[in-house]
Amino acid sequence: MTEAPPDRPFTRQVLIDGDALVGARWWQESLRLSADPISRRRALKGLVLVLGGSAAGVGLVAALIRSGDDVDVSMDALDLQKREGWNAGHPGTALRFPGATLFDADGGRSWVDALGTLASDLAPGQASLSPFYVPTLFQALGVASSASLRSDMMPVAPRAGGADVLRGKAILSLFEAVKMPADTAVILDLDGPTAVAVAAGMAPGFEPVFIFDNWPHPLGVVPSHLTLGAVLYHRPTFVRARSARAVPAPPVFVLDRNRLARYTDEDTQFDNRYVARLPTAENLRALGIRHTLYVSPSKSDLHELDDLNDDFVALAAASIDVKSMPLTDLDASAPSGDAAPARSPAAFYYGGGPHTHLWFWSSYGWHTPALAGRPAPVAPSNVSAGPAYRPALRPTIFSSRTLGGGSGIGKQKPSGFGRVSVRASRSTGTITGIRSGRSGSFGRAGGRSGG
Amino acid sequence: MSKTFFGIQVVVRNFITDPLRPQLHEIIARSPGEQSLADKRAFWKRVAAVLNEAVPAFEMGYWDLVRGDGAEEEFESWSSEIEGSLATEKEELGAAADEVSRISAEKRYIVVTLLFLVEAGTNSDRTLGERCDVPKSEYWTRLTFGRLIATVPLLNFANVVADAVYLAPGSNEDGFSMEDVHGGGYEYLKLLL
Numbered sequence: 001m002t003e004a005p006p007d008r009p010f011t012r013q014v015l016i017d018g019d020a021l022v023g024a025r026w027w028q029e030s031l032r033l034s035a036d037p038i039s040r041r042r043a044l045k046g047l048v049l050v051l052g053g054s055a056a057g058v059g060l061v062a063a064l065i066r067s068g069d070d071v072d073v074s075m076d077a078l079d080l081q082k083r084e085g086w087n088a089g090h091p092g093t094a095l096r097f098p099g100a101t102l103f104d105a106d107g108g109r110s111w112v113d114a115l116g117t118l119a120s121d122l123a124p125g126q127a128s129l130s131p132f133y134v135p136t137l138f139q140a141l142g143v144a145s146s147a148s149l150r151s152d153m154m155p156v157a158p159r160a161g162g163a164d165v166l167r168g169k170a171i172l173s174l175f176e177a178v179k180m181p182a183d184t185a186v187i188l189d190l191d192g193p194t195a196v197a198v199a200a201g202m203a204p205g206f207e208p209v210f211i212f213d214n215w216p217h218p219l220g221v222v223p224s225h226l227t228l229g230a231v232l233y234h235r236p237t238f239v240r241a242r243s244a245r246a247v248p249a250p251p252v253f254v255l256d257r258n259r260l261a262r263y264t265d266e267d268t269q270f271d272n273r274y275v276a277r278l279p280t281a282e283n284l285r286a287l288g289i290r291h292t293l294y295v296s297p298s299k300s301d302l303h304e305l306d307d308l309n310d311d312f313v314a315l316a317a318a319s320i321d322v323k324s325m326p327l328t329d330l331d332a333s334a335p336s337g338d339a340a341p342a343r344s345p346a347a348f349y350y351g352g353g354p355h356t357h358l359w360f361w362s363s364y365g366w367h368t369p370a371l372a373g374r375p376a377p378v379a380p381s382n383v384s385a386g387p388a389y390r391p392a393l394r395p396t397i398f399s400s401r402t403l404g405g406g407s408g409i410g411k412q413k414p415s416g417f418g419r420v421s422v423r424a425s426r427s428t429g430t431i432t433g434i435r436s437g438r439s440g441s442f443g444r445a446g447g448r449s450g451g
Numbered sequence: 452m453s454k455t456f457f458g459i460q461v462v463v464r465n466f467i468t469d470p471l472r473p474q475l476h477e478i479i480a481r482s483p484g485e486q487s488l489a490d491k492r493a494f495w496k497r498v499a500a501v502l503n504e505a506v507p508a509f510e511m512g513y514w515d516l517v518r519g520d521g522a523e524e525e526f527e528s529w530s531s532e533i534e535g536s537l538a539t540e541k542e543e544l545g546a547a548a549d550e551v552s553r554i555s556a557e558k559r560y561i562v563v564t565l566l567f568l569v570e571a572g573t574n575s576d577r578t579l580g581e582r583c584d585v586p587k588s589e590y591w592t593r594l595t596f597g598r599l600i601a602t603v604p605l606l607n608f609a610n611v612v613a614d615a616v617y618l619a620p621g622s623n624e625d626g627f628s629m630e631d632v633h634g635g636g637y638e639y640l641k642l643l644l
Contacts, residue, residue: 008485010608014534014615017480019625023617024479025530025566026486028608079510079629083642143630424644431642 077272077420078136080434081215086140086149088420089434090270093218095225099193100154105200106236114235115141115150121235122210125242128287129209129251132279137212137224138231149216156229158197161345167330168201170348171295174360175250178367180205184291185251185284189276189305190327191297192227192256198295198327199254200234203241206252211276214259214418219270221263227256251287253278257297260305273418275307275398281318291366294324299384301326304391307398312391323364324389331382351380363387453571454612456522457579458529459599460564461502462511462632462640471508472561474501475618488608496604498616502563506597510560511632511640514590514599516583518571526568526613533564533617560627562637565603566615573610578602591641 014025081088104111114121118138124130141150158164171186186206188195199208216225231238255276263271279287292315294304302324304312312322331352332345349357358369359377364387397417423433465471478497483490517525569575582602589595620626632640 008487008490010486010491010614012482012484012486014530015480015482015484016534016617017476017621019620019622021533021617021619022476022479022621023534023564023615023619024482025534025613025615026491027613028611082629082633139630424642 075420075422075431077217077270077418078214078274080420080422080431081140081217081272082143084431084434085145086143086215087218088270090218091148095149095152095216095218097154097156097226097229099156099159099226100229101157101233102154104155104233104236108236111155111232111235114232115153118142118231118235122208122231122238124207124209124251125245126207126247126249126251128248129207132209132211132251132253132277132283134211134213134277137214137216137228138210140215141228153225153232154229155233156193156226157233158193158230162197163332163345163348164194164197164327165201166332166345166348167327168198168203170201170330170350170357171198172202172205174350174357176205177358177369178361180246180250181367182248182250183288184293184366185253185287185289186293186295187253187255187278188295189255189257189308190295191258192224193230194297194327195254195256196227196230196234199252200237202252203238204245205249207242207245207249208238208254209251210254211278212254212256213274213277214272217270217272219268220272221261221269222256222258222272222274224256224258224272227258251289257305260307271418271420275417276305278308278311280311281314281320284315284320285318290320292320292322293364294322294389296324296326298326298328302384302386302389306396309391309394309396310399313393316391321366322389322391324384324386325364326384326386329383329386351383353380356380453519454522454526455519455569455571455576455579456515456517456525456529457567457569457583458525458564459514459596460512460562460640461509461596461600461643462560462562462627462637463502463505464508464510464559465505465561465626469505471501471505472618472623475563476621476623479616479618491608491611491614492604495606495608495614498565499600499604502600503597506593509593509596509643512591512596512643513640514583514596516579518576518580522571523568526566526615529564529566530615533619560629560632562617562619562627562632564615564617564619565600566613566617567603567606567611568613569606570610570612573607575606575608575610578605578607591643593643596643 009028010026011028012024012026014023016023085091087093103109118141119135122135122138124133140146141153175181175184186202188198190198192212199206199210202208210231212224212227214220214222214224216223216228259274259276261273263269263273284292294312296302296304304322304324315322330348330350332348333353347354350360351357355375355378357377358371359379361367361369362377362379363383420434422431424431463471475498478494478501482494486494515525567579569579579602582599585595585598631637
């Protein structure tokens with residue numbers, strides 16, 4: 001007589017519902033304990049071991065690969081580099097470092113020992129800002145396969161006279177005059193080395209949050225190795241400032257404007273572009289941010305780059321004020337009378353002079369400095385209309401590129417952006433070539449084999 | 452009693468705002484502790500339907516069908532390794548250095564694993580054998596993975612000895628970076644075409 005199976009034969013043995021894993025495992029006890037295997041019917045088909053990728057199976061498949069086995073696919077450039085190496089497809093091509101130096105800002109060579117720890121060295125000191133730190137670029141130096149990148153890297157010194165650092169110090173002095181308000185964030189959207197240098201000038205009072213989300217490549221359309229070199233140069237300043245800075249400090253989000261650099265030629269360029277992932281309006285409100293100063297290069301660039309348009313409109317909709325200031329609104333004092341111009345100015349000011357400097361707050365209106373006996377600032381004549389800037393929605397290739405209506409983290413790249421053509425084996429899933437030109441020829445991949 | 456093991460693991464590109472993870476999480480977490488055959492089929496239909504929506508986002512994966520002596524051992528091995536990783540992962544999630552590492556690269560991948568141990572020679576075993584009998588050139592395609600996952604609700608669960616499903620990371624706020632899935636024990640994963 002056969003015993004009827006229970007109504008609910010599956011009993012859960014394990015249920016996991018944690019941060020690391022969600023899972024469940026069941027056993028059907030009546031089958032597990034079956035003691036009558038003889039009554040079971042044998043398999044009708046031969047019991048062929050189907051090798052779905054065991055080591056032995058893949059070894060065999062790999063040996064049988066023909067050239068017709070390959071297929072051309074498009075792949076995320078960063079994923080490709082993480083898989084095949086930072087210089088994927090071009091292992092013999094050198095990086096070029098105009099402005100390179102052997103020494104960092106302190107005149108030392110400690111940067112050599114810091115190559116592998118840059119991501120942790122430059123992480124925000126304030127835990128509330130950590131989720132918005134994107135050190136992908138710094139991490140390129142830390143992976144085992146990047147030995148050649150580490151040996152190629154050099155610090156990149158700022159431009160002569162250190163104007164960018166001085167402009168950073170000018171921004172810092174503006175905010176020090178209103179006691180470093182924690183409700184105002186600064187976004188530096190400048191070419192990478194400039195953004196890093198300005199951030200270094202601000203670092204004693206602002207918490208730098210770097211948002212560099214790509215890896216360098218010898219043919220990279222984004223010359224992010226120069227940004228990385230600038231970070232190595234200024235690293236001692238950032239590390240020192242982090243330990244000395246008063247907390248809470250307002251954030252300065254540091255972006256590389258070249259992230260959207262013009263990509264024109266697949267023959268000579270590797271598409272390592274990316275989109276900036278700023279905190280959302282909700283994130284900023286949670287951080288207590290009510291005002292945002294967007295720093296662009298010049299008066300002709302007052303509006304935010306295309307990938308930030310949706311975000312900035314969302315900030316405005318959430319009552320977070322966004323105003324713009326070109327870096328050129330901060331200038332050195334003009335020499336008076338017949339005095340010879342200083343070769344290296346000692347300080348930069350909003351409007352070009354100490355007498356116009358604090359007019360910044362009259363224009364931007366977020367806070368009021370205590371003048372404490374100092375003369376009232378004078379309106380400058382040569383600054384931009386940045387205080388009047390308001391973001392407005394405009395169609396871009398990045399418009400509505402988010403899933404589920406969110407923005408910031410999780411932002412999608414538009415199709416074809418930051419992607420590279422690769423040739424892969426259908427059988428093994430390994431990459432066999434990387435597109436190196438319009439001719440359609442594929443260079444061999446970096447030498448890894450799969451399976 | 453001879454058995455057959457079938458396991459499939461897929462790395463899915465997922466954004467925080469995607470519904471995939473919360474849907475899977477809810478299906479797994481709310482599954483009853485005891486299931487009838489009808490409950491079991493309904494459970495796997497829901498899992499397969501959610502994953503089917505995400506097939507275009509499958510980035511990497513691995514599957515295996517093992518018949519005979521090693522099948523039960525294979526099931527135990529997969530499930531114990533995945534469940535055993537829990538403690539380590541929990542420690543990592545709380546560590547400051549790892550916070551940096553995880554946040555650093557885009558946290559955009561989740562790993563979903565489905566495991567089955569079926570009685571050899573049954574119609575469930577034959578169904579798996581037929582569906583897994585794909586040309587070698589199609590082992591590592593999204594289409595194959597989609598078809599294999601779609602096979603699960605077709606099984607006769609009366610012949611299924613054990614089954615398991617895992618979703619990692621479990622937190623809706625976390626994810627794996629591509630660096631994570633290229634190392635840390637995931638080296639066997641294949642790029643899906």
